[in-house]
Amino acid sequence: MAVGAVALASAAAFVSLSLTALLLVFIAPSHALHLDLSAVPKRPISAPSQHFCMMSSSSSPPPSTAVASASRKLGLFTRTPLLPSAPLSNLCNNRPVYLKLDTLQSSGSFKDRGMAHLCETFQTTKGTRKLISSSGGNAGLAVATVAPRLGMEVSVIVPETTKTMVVDKLKRLGADVTVHGKNWNEADTLARRRVEEDMEAEYVSPYDHPLLWTGHSTVVDEIVEQLNEQKGAAASDGVEPAMIIASVGGGGLICGLFEGLERNGLSKTTVVAAETDGAASFGKAFVSGTKVRLESIDSIATSLGALEVTDVALDRARRHQDNGGSVKAAMCTDAEAVEACVRFAEDHRVLVEPACGAALAALYSDRLRKDVLEDVPEGPIVVEVCGGSGVNVELLSMWKKEFLG
Secondary structure, eight states, X not given: OHHHHHHHHHHHHHHHHHXXXXXXXXXOOOOOOOBOOOOOOOOOOOOOOGGGGOOOOOSSOOOTTSTTHHHHHTTSSOOOOEEEOHHHHHHTTTOOEEEEEGXXXXXXXXXXXXXXXXXXXXXXXXXXXXXXXXXXXXXXXHHHHHGGGGTOEEEEEEOTTSOHHHHHHHHHTTOXXXXXXXXXXXXXXXXXXXXXXXXXXXXXXXXOOHHHHHHHHHHHHHHHHHHHHHHTOOGGGOOOOSEEEEEOSSSHHHHHHHHHHHHTTOTXXXXXXXXXXXXXXXXXXXXXXXXXXXXXXXXXXXXXXXXXXXXXXXXXXXXXXHTXXXXXXXXXXXXXXXXXXXXXXXXXXXXXXXXXXXXXXXXXXXXXXXXXXXXXXXXXXXXXXXXXXXXXXXXXXXXXXXXXX
């Protein structure tokens, strides 16, 4: 495990040094907007089995390798670095801030975790050889990265908003790609129809399946383990994250976070769900107390582009609150998300797309940061740097010019 961690740290350093030579971006003024919340023969495609949704509590957290162990052993996803961020700590009155760098997963985002667990389980339990997925980009890249390693054939349907560079990456990975619909929901409708017409294929949601959530929950296991490693303590000594900040699209990642927190007995950890205003399906549903379907996605953060969040995300958020935890929603403008991407590139020499920038904006934006940190107890703050492949130097420079002047 130590060798693997060194290798990952070296890879992170190589990525950072390489990007240093390319980046020509500058810090721009910040703005802020914040909403604080207290409040299978075949088969029509149906809701996932409740069997996979069950979570267990334990007084002693499991090792980070215990969950999704088969896919981890196969190397389908990796234990990513957890690194301290001096620039963000300085912004947060010297509170310890850590970056969980899931942008270093093979496909470029956290989604490798859930896709690895789902694909390996489908193959082991069903003998699945063909997958059809809908995606705004990153989930498709994850399944196209993971599934071929298991000998699976992959088809991905993406909406018209998907960047050309992402479509090209999917094709280079060997996926059969169809561009269809104005948003992800329309692409998903076509994906489900094709699965119903193909007896050999299994449908893969980009976010709405318990196997995905369990795979994503491994990020919490790693965070707990890595925080204690850095403090030189055993996990039982109680070094726990005071807060985890993550972007929310359809809700797969945040479902995994709540699952991992419950499994590790972290009922007091504050969870910040970050979105852009034009893709805030979670925040608007949570504050209204009922599921909300957006009329459209009006945001540069197209990877967050689900018109409605999964019900399970809302249920788990409320359960976390009922158990004594806090859930906040930080909704930023597109300009704030882009500014966070620019400042993150300057500070850490890593490129992320605006969907990930929404989580970073929770701390980079002055007004967001003040509200996000309010009433959060002392302890480490962790930002899940979920990544995203829809970005390069040219795009970041273009977004900077468009949104920051």
